[in-house]
Amino acid sequence: MAEEDVxxxxxxxxxxxxxxxxxxxxxxxxxxxxxxYFVIIxxxxxxxxxxxxxxxxxxxxxxxxxxxxxNTYGVGQAFMNSMFVSITSVVCILILASLAGYALAxxxxxxxxxxxxxxxxxxxxxxxxxxxxxxxxxxxxxxxNTFAGLILVxxxxxxxxxxxxxxxxxxxxxxxxxxxARIDGxxxxxxxxxxxxxxxxxxxxxxxxxxFLGAWNELIFAFIVVTDPxxxxxTPTLASIGERFLTDQPLVSAGLFITxxxxxxxxxxxxxxxxxxxxxxxxx
Amino acid sequence: MxxxxxxxxxxxxxRPGSFRRRDRIIGLLAVLPAFLVVVGFMAFPVAFALxxxxxxxxxxxxxxxxxxxxxALFNDPIVLQVFLNNITFLISVPLxxxxxxxxxxxLFERVRGWKFFRVIFFLPNVLSVAVIGLMFRNAFxxxxxxxxxxxxxxxxxxxxxxxxxxxxxxxxxAIVWSGFGIQSLLLLSGLTSINPAVFEAAAIxxxxxxxxxxxxxxxxxxxxxxxxxxxxxxxxxxxxxxxxFVMTAGGPGFDTTTIDxxxxxxxxxxxxxxxxxxxxxxxxxxIGVLTVIQNRVFALGKED
Numbered sequence: 063m064a065e066e067d068v069x070x071x072x073x074x075x076x077x078x079x080x081x082x083x084x085x086x087x088x089x090x091x092x093x094x095x096x097x098x099y100f101v102i103i104x105x106x107x108x109x110x111x112x113x114x115x116x117x118x119x120x121x122x123x124x125x126x127x128x129x130x131x132x133n134t135y136g137v138g139q140a141f142m143n144s145m146f147v148s149i150t151s152v153v154c155i156l157i158l159a160s161l162a163g164y165a166l167a168x169x170x171x172x173x174x175x176x177x178x179x180x181x182x183x184x185x186x187x188x189x190x191x192x193x194x195x196x197x198x199x200x201x202x203x204x205x206x207n208t209f210a211g212l213i214l215v216x217x218x219x220x221x222x223x224x225x226x227x228x229x230x231x232x233x234x235x236x237x238x239x240x241x242x243a244r245i246d247g248x249x250x251x252x253x254x255x256x257x258x259x260x261x262x263x264x265x266x267x268x269x270x271x272x273x274f275l276g277a278w279n280e281l282i283f284a285f286i287v288v289t290d291p292x293x294x295x296x297t298p299t300l301a302s303i304g305e306r307f308l309t310d311q312p313l314v315s316a317g318l319f320i321t322x323x324x325x326x327x328x329x330x331x332x333x334x335x336x337x338x339x340x341x342x343x344x345x346x
Numbered sequence: 347m348x349x350x351x352x353x354x355x356x357x358x359x360x361r362p363g364s365f366r367r368r369d370r371i372i373g374l375l376a377v378l379p380a381f382l383v384v385v386g387f388m389a390f391p392v393a394f395a396l397x398x399x400x401x402x403x404x405x406x407x408x409x410x411x412x413x414x415x416x417x418a419l420f421n422d423p424i425v426l427q428v429f430l431n432n433i434t435f436l437i438s439v440p441l442x443x444x445x446x447x448x449x450x451x452x453l454f455e456r457v458r459g460w461k462f463f464r465v466i467f468f469l470p471n472v473l474s475v476a477v478i479g480l481m482f483r484n485a486f487x488x489x490x491x492x493x494x495x496x497x498x499x500x501x502x503x504x505x506x507x508x509x510x511x512x513x514x515x516x517x518x519x520a521i522v523w524s525g526f527g528i529q530s531l532l533l534l535s536g537l538t539s540i541n542p543a544v545f546e547a548a549a550i551x552x553x554x555x556x557x558x559x560x561x562x563x564x565x566x567x568x569x570x571x572x573x574x575x576x577x578x579x580x581x582x583x584x585x586x587x588x589x590x591f592v593m594t595a596g597g598p599g600f601d602t603t604t605i606d607x608x609x610x611x612x613x614x615x616x617x618x619x620x621x622x623x624x625x626x627x628x629x630x631x632x633i634g635v636l637t638v639i640q641n642r643v644f645a646l647g648k649e650d
Contacts, residue, residue: 169372189584192391217387
């Protein structure tokens with residue numbers, strides 16, 4: 063990565079012939095940034111003010127949309143529910159996938175090839191196939207309308223990629239380091255905790271961000287597994303608000319910004335890790 | 347690894363056999379939790395879906411009916427209409443790829459700030475389909491930004507979502523908006539792996555920018571292009587649920603219903619879950635075939 067950047071920076075030129083390229087890129091970037099800007103600005107103004115001059119800056123800045131979403135439509139609770147489900151899922155995925163990834167990368171597991179093949183091939187299962195059987199299984203287990211059921215679904219759907227990803231990134235840890243620790247008498251968990259986790263921390267961070275985004279943004283299972291209004295997650299809550307308030311654009315915009323805020327913050331502060339994940343996504 | 351385990355008593359060159367055996371047990375125990383969850387909640391559900399698809403069921407009692415659900419699907423005019431909708435949504439594929447190629451080629455020129463652009467183009471990828479879908483529905487809503495802008499020119503507000511054609515066009519726009527960035531980054535990584543000597547040789551031969559693009563750049567990334575193409579087609583047939591759900595709920599009528607949305611409709615608003623499961627199995631087979639084709643294309647690319 064760093065090496066590639068050095069080569070590239072040599073090729074950066076600031077000659078005038080490059081301005082058209084820069085200009086087109088700015089235009090394309092605006093098509094992404096402007097709609098988001100519009101949503102964010104709209105969310106801070108009352109509907110009447112929006113209708114008067116939608117494209118100008120708000121005449122009145124207000125937080126009333128946010129206040130009514132949180133106080134009246136349960137968005138605050140939904141936010142907390144989403145946070146709880148996403149973090150719990152990510153923690154479980156990281157633990158299970160680290161154990162499996164370490165074993166598949168460094169230990170002589172019997173049937174390793176077959177298990178790796180299963181982890182890789184289930185990644186190809188399209189989402190729609192899982193909806194009906196998983197719903198029926200959760201119903202049979204009494205896990206419909208529980209966070210546990212939804213977390214279980216997120217763990218199961220996240221694990222194949224997570225295991226594959228960590229197996230690849232743990233493979234880069236030198237055998238000699240593990241061997242040396244072992245000669246010093248370190249057991250499995252000791253090696254996991256004091257060698258694999260610190261040395262694979264960059265991969266673990268990337269995976270944590272990607273899996274969190276996956277769980278936070280998920281819509282279908284969040285919608286069908288948890289239906290109790292007080293337990294609703296953020297994305298289904300947002301969808302129903304969007305459906306009910308067709309004519310109140312600023313209110314829906316506030317909901318959009320609340321839902322998008324966490325992913326945007328992650329992109330702002332962890333873009334390095336997200337981009338690393340992209341590289342692996344390609345090799346897949 | 348298989349060779350090492352074939353000689354348990356002899357052991358490795360340095361390690362006693364019992365140590366090796368303990369490693370194998372520990373390794374197995376470490377993989378097992380993840381493996382069981384994946385088999386139980388990913389692999390088993392596929393088999394279960396296959397079983398359900400051969401039955402008539404309400405989720406509690408199952409009556410084995412062989413191919414009844416499949417035959418009904420093939421004779422169902424709604425399924426045909428919905429499949430044709432999916433074909434219409436394929437319009438998004440060349441659009442996304444065209445813009446992604448354009449952006450990746452421009453990014454490859456490494457103008458000032460290209461790293462910043464990379465993050466911007468990645469942005470839609472971190473957002474939920476619920477957010478993107480609603481953003482587009484808002485923008486094209488009755489008093490949304492688009493109608494407000496048209497209003498400035500004295501145009502009456504347009505009801506974009508009561509007409510199947512415009513509704514599909516807007517969903518396609520959302521697909522393109524959310525997809526081109528990540529794909530341009532995929533193509534960019536393909537471009538960076540081209541040997542720079544190829545470009546230098548072409549520059550020495552006096553090939554212009556367009557010639558280089560057409561005869562060198564694009565042929566050299568045809569494998570990535572093929573990959574992106576298949577991914578888009580698969581996406582069109584299996585992952586539009588979110589957009590359809592928040593933007594149109596499949597309407598008006600079934601005009602914007604896609605095949606994966608129909609699985610959901612059949613599963614949760616019909617009395618026979620078997621029908622939805624059969625449809626899901628058909629999607630699975632269709633996507634499996636596409637994946638095989640994709641692998642063939644990859645293999646061909648590797649040979650030359």
